[in-house]
Amino acid sequence: MKDSPRARRGTRLWSVLLLPGTIWMTVFFLGALGILLLLSFGTTDDLGNPHFGHTLGNFAALLNPIYMQVILRSLLYAALTSVICLAIAYPVAYAIALHGGRFKNALIAAVVIPFFANYLVRMYGWVTLLSDGGPVLSLLHHLGVPQTFKLLSTPYAVIGGLVYGFVVFMVLPVYAALERLDVSLIEAGRDLGGGPLTTFWRVTLPATRQGATAGLLLVFLPAMGDFVSAQLLGGPQQLMIGSLIQDKFFGGQDWPLGSALTMLLMLVLLACTSVYLRQATREAREATR
Amino acid sequence: MLLTPPPRPSGRPTRRSVLRGAAGTLLGAAALPALSGCGYLNTEVTADDLPPVTPEIDGDLVYFNWADYVDPTVLSGFCSEYKVSITQANYDSMESMAAKIAAGNKYDIIFPSAKWTQRMAQAGQLRRIDRSRMVNAPAIFKGYPYFADPWYDADSGHSIPFSMYKTGIAWRKDKLGPALGGSWSDLWDRRAAGYTYLLDDEDEVLGVGALRLGYDVNTGDQHRLARITDLLATVRPLLRGFSSDDYTNILDGNAWIQHMWSGDMAAVLSQADDASIYGFETCREGTPINSDCYAIPRDAEHPGTALLFIDYMLRPENVRKNIAYIGYPMPVPGTEEDYRKLVAPFPDCVVTLDDLEHGYHFGNTTAAGNQARDAAWTQVEAG
Amino acid sequence: MTLAPPSTRPRPAFSLRRRKVERRPRTAIAVTALFFVFLYLPIGVVTLFSFNSKKSLTDFGTPSLRWYKAFWDDPDLTGSVVTSLQVSTVAMIGSVVLGAALALGLVRARSRFGSLANLVMLVPLVTPEIVTGVGSLLLFRGLELTPSMGTLLVAETTFSISYVTVILRSRVSALNPEVEEAAMDLGASRLQALRLVTLPALFPALLASAMLVFALVFDDFVLAYFTSGVSPQPISVRIYSEIRFGIQPSINAVGTLMLLGSITLIALALAVPRLFGRKGSGLDLLSGG
Numbered sequence: 001m002k003d004s005p006r007a008r009r010g011t012r013l014w015s016v017l018l019l020p021g022t023i024w025m026t027v028f029f030l031g032a033l034g035i036l037l038l039l040s041f042g043t044t045d046d047l048g049n050p051h052f053g054h055t056l057g058n059f060a061a062l063l064n065p066i067y068m069q070v071i072l073r074s075l076l077y078a079a080l081t082s083v084i085c086l087a088i089a090y091p092v093a094y095a096i097a098l099h100g101g102r103f104k105n106a107l108i109a110a111v112v113i114p115f116f117a118n119y120l121v122r123m124y125g126w127v128t129l130l131s132d133g134g135p136v137l138s139l140l141h142h143l144g145v146p147q148t149f150k151l152l153s154t155p156y157a158v159i160g161g162l163v164y165g166f167v168v169f170m171v172l173p174v175y176a177a178l179e180r181l182d183v184s185l186i187e188a189g190r191d192l193g194g195g196p197l198t199t200f201w202r203v204t205l206p207a208t209r210q211g212a213t214a215g216l217l218l219v220f221l222p223a224m225g226d227f228v229s230a231q232l233l234g235g236p237q238q239l240m241i242g243s244l245i246q247d248k249f250f251g252g253q254d255w256p257l258g259s260a261l262t263m264l265l266m267l268v269l270l271a272c273t274s275v276y277l278r279q280a281t282r283e284a285r286e287a288t289r
Numbered sequence: 290m291l292l293t294p295p296p297r298p299s300g301r302p303t304r305r306s307v308l309r310g311a312a313g314t315l316l317g318a319a320a321l322p323a324l325s326g327c328g329y330l331n332t333e334v335t336a337d338d339l340p341p342v343t344p345e346i347d348g349d350l351v352y353f354n355w356a357d358y359v360d361p362t363v364l365s366g367f368c369s370e371y372k373v374s375i376t377q378a379n380y381d382s383m384e385s386m387a388a389k390i391a392a393g394n395k396y397d398i399i400f401p402s403a404k405w406t407q408r409m410a411q412a413g414q415l416r417r418i419d420r421s422r423m424v425n426a427p428a429i430f431k432g433y434p435y436f437a438d439p440w441y442d443a444d445s446g447h448s449i450p451f452s453m454y455k456t457g458i459a460w461r462k463d464k465l466g467p468a469l470g471g472s473w474s475d476l477w478d479r480r481a482a483g484y485t486y487l488l489d490d491e492d493e494v495l496g497v498g499a500l501r502l503g504y505d506v507n508t509g510d511q512h513r514l515a516r517i518t519d520l521l522a523t524v525r526p527l528l529r530g531f532s533s534d535d536y537t538n539i540l541d542g543n544a545w546i547q548h549m550w551s552g553d554m555a556a557v558l559s560q561a562d563d564a565s566i567y568g569f570e571t572c573r574e575g576t577p578i579n580s581d582c583y584a585i586p587r588d589a590e591h592p593g594t595a596l597l598f599i600d601y602m603l604r605p606e607n608v609r610k611n612i613a614y615i616g617y618p619m620p621v622p623g624t625e626e627d628y629r630k631l632v633a634p635f636p637d638c639v640v641t642l643d644d645l646e647h648g649y650h651f652g653n654t655t656a657a658g659n660q661a662r663d664a665a666w667t668q669v670e671a672g
Numbered sequence: 673m674t675l676a677p678p679s680t681r682p683r684p685a686f687s688l689r690r691r692k693v694e695r696r697p698r699t700a701i702a703v704t705a706l707f708f709v710f711l712y713l714p715i716g717v718v719t720l721f722s723f724n725s726k727k728s729l730t731d732f733g734t735p736s737l738r739w740y741k742a743f744w745d746d747p748d749l750t751g752s753v754v755t756s757l758q759v760s761t762v763a764m765i766g767s768v769v770l771g772a773a774l775a776l777g778l779v780r781a782r783s784r785f786g787s788l789a790n791l792v793m794l795v796p797l798v799t800p801e802i803v804t805g806v807g808s809l810l811l812f813r814g815l816e817l818t819p820s821m822g823t824l825l826v827a828e829t830t831f832s833i834s835y836v837t838v839i840l841r842s843r844v845s846a847l848n849p850e851v852e853e854a855a856m857d858l859g860a861s862r863l864q865a866l867r868l869v870t871l872p873a874l875f876p877a878l879l880a881s882a883m884l885v886f887a888l889v890f891d892d893f894v895l896a897y898f899t900s901g902v903s904p905q906p907i908s909v910r911i912y913s914e915i916r917f918g919i920q921p922s923i924n925a926v927g928t929l930m931l932l933g934s935i936t937l938i939a940l941a942l943a944v945p946r947l948f949g950r951k952g953s954g955l956d957l958l959s960g961g
Binding site: 109249 | 697707714773782789790827838876891923934938
Binding site: 351353355356357361376377378379380381385388389391392393394395396540559560562 | 726727728731746748806809812813818819897898901902903904905909910912913914920
């Protein structure tokens with residue numbers, strides 16, 4: 001057990017290991033973020049250049065309900081994306097981990113390989129596929145789907161694009177967790193009379209909980225800030241907060257407002273992950289005992 | 290043996306640890322002003338005190354442009370003729386270009402739009418160019434006197450025009466007929482509801498509204514912008530998207546009506562199976578006209594090479610190659626016929642002197658005006 | 673020196689892996705098959721159009737190698753690919769090292785730093801890349817650093833650390849500490865136990881996060897744009913810049929070549945250990961077998 005007196009020997013090692021990564025992140029990341037936080041109190045001059053300042057004007061501008069609307073929409077899309085990724089990752093990881101046999105390694109590699117082709121290029125591949133004049137719609141028209149049916153510029157296309165872009169971040173951690181799973185647990189669940197679904201819900205899922213959590217973090221959070229999927233596959237009703245932030249920096253030129261908007265987004269996201277954070281802190285608390 | 294996770298205590302972060310964490314972060318944040326200093330964003334206006342660039346090779350060229358905006362054979366021709374190499378970097382918007390320059394990167398030649406040429410020249414960020422020391426530049430200004438003293442650069446002292454283009458509307462003739470109304474209200478055509486795209490560009494879209502209402506395209510006035518956004522709110526339900534991928538949309542079949550840059554029609558011509566199903570028109574309320582310019586940033590380490598590069602690019606044979614490659618016309622006398630032939634099915638794409646004089650230019654306004662425009666654009670975009 | 677077995681979980685007396693756990697889960701396998709189709713469809717488009725004789729992304733003319741030739745002949749494009757490969761490799765190594773240390777420290781350290789470090793590690797995931805990009809740009813400017821390959825590497829490593837840490841955390845907390853303690857009882861120092869027991873046990877997760885980070889950094893264009901210097905620019909930046917005038921088909925050639933390259937690398941990883949007589953393949957480690 002972790003609390004055994006034996007384990008307390010040489011615990012400085014772990015704190016030392018914490019240091020390089022934390023220092024690096026603090027300097028290069030928090031430093032960058034801190035500057036932007038300061039900039040959110042700033043102004044823009046006539047030439048479009050940002051200046052530091054003391055105004056709350058940018059935050060006042062954020063009171064416009066439009067921003068909250070777009071943030072909520074992005075939350076919805078990111079949440080749906082995460083759930084769909086979870087729903088896809090478990091069967092896929094399960095099939096590969098427990099039934100892949102000797103092709104297991106090749107199969108998991110096959111999941112990652114597409115990511116070595118550029119993301120933008122693959123998304124353009126989807127635009128070509130889903131275009132009105134493209135193969136998918138031609139096929140659907142053949143099958144009798146009405147001519148007015150569209151795939152591009154719908155929320156489904158955007159969420160599909162997000163799932164496509166982020167599913168691998170769910171598959172890998174879940175796969176890693178399932179791989180380590182002691183199969184006898186599942187057997188025991190079956191022996192006790194559970195059907196496949198019950199066993200999954202009450203045995204497999206809790207046992208691989210940490211992998212699933214890792215996957216959720218790696219999908220939900222970045223999906224909120226994504227703008228490529230919405231830009232290429234979506235229409236005006238599918239605008240995501242990532243595109244708005246992008247615009248503030250590189251559409252018009254209002255870096256202070258963009259910084260303020262980012263702070264708002266981050267607050268919302270940190271609130272969402274507070275559950276995870278509290279859990280992780282609890283683990284740390286327990287280890288300290 | 291079933292492995293159950295150990296029972297978790299109902300611990301929460303202690304007040305002390307949270308306070309410590311907060312204190313640490315605040316200390317870090319407080320240290321930043323000491324780090325930052327107010328002026329490090331390279332935003333001061335510098336005096337235009339450097340002498341005009343001397344045309345001589347002074348090193349390899351560092352080139353910063355949109356991707357694929359120049360024929361690669363022209364670039365390699367420059368390398369072999371002057372025995373220098375070209376390092377290419379690309380930007381995806383004017384604002385990103387400005388950001389990279391502000392970050393301290395030193396480029397020798399850039400291609401800002403007219404609006405940005407004005408901004409950068411006013412801030413003293415562009416080197417002076419003396420066209421009398423160039424071989425091929427004077428012909429431009431003789432043939433196109435408009436550029437001799439344009440609104441964005443007094444006396445064209447800091448830039449040479451590169452390409453020019455108009456904004457209009459492209460449409461599918463097979464879906465909507467051989468002609469539209471010749472007005473910006475064609476974007477509101479109900480027959481194309483759900484198949485209409487506007488450009489993803491604040492100036493262009495607000496410009497449509499301004500032109501329909503008879504306002505200045507650069508207006509920063511709150512009331513006028515409110516009317517513009519109200520007007521544009523009526524087209525939103527008909528829109529399929531805001532997209533600057535204009536020729537892809539129309540070629541893909543996703544757009545029956547596309548808010549279009551004139552130069553991109555040449556791409557439609559070259560890639561379409563049957564170009565006769567597409568049309569392009571300019572609008573009677575007014576046509577936005579724009580140009581991209583060659584410019585040499587103040588920090589350029591090899592401005593002489595850059596100037597020679599501009600001169601080389603202005604040679605008629607190179608201009609012809611570039612026009613054929615990107616499909617945008619250039620204000621070089623003698624190339625007009627080539628361009629006319631290139632876009633023969635879409636005569637409205639040709640940019641004439643008249644267009645330059647009477648077109649509407651996207652210029653710069655005050656900080657307050659920019660803010661108002663930005664808020665209006667957010668309103669239009671997000672709904 | 674004997675290496676500890678990759679698995680630290682006590683093995684059952686008989687091998688479970690040869691016994692079928694249950695009958696083949698038909699739905700899971702069907703989902704997996706569909707998943708692979710979904711994953712590779714746009715790849716198919718990209719590869720197909722890389723052989724297109726026309727300059728179009730929607731219209732296939734006749735098969736031709738012109739875009740491969742164009743890529744080969746363009747020193748700028750080839751240089752960009754090389755740069756991206758270099759940056760991805762270095763960032764991968766840096767972030768895996770720092771991220772692994774951070775993960776170990778986060779789970780096991782008994783210091784008050786724990787919760788703060790946790791937050792610091794999570795924040796990059798919450799931040800849209802454009803914000804990290806602009807912030808980093810301002811930070812480097814404030815530190816009087818001209819953007820260069822170095823600043824690019826720093827920025828890419830920074831944002832990758834979070835991905836590595838999140839994936840590894842779940843694996844580290846699932847490790848059984850008894851094996852390490854047994855090693856220490858047998859006379860190993862804390863550091864040796866770490867090197868000989870813990871790290872090999874984490875190897876599959878390390879490999880998985882390394883691959884993920886490599887692909888992430890290779891694809892990244894927003895952060896790369898702001899923190900790279902004048903030259904050479906990563907291929908992802910070049911591709912994103914082509915958005916205004918349309919993605920050039922030679923980029924499809926680049927994408928296809930990247931795929932081929934990664935397939936070759938992974939196939940080698942699978943085959944080479946076999947050539948050296950090791951039972952099983954190199955990627956067995958990924959599955960902990």
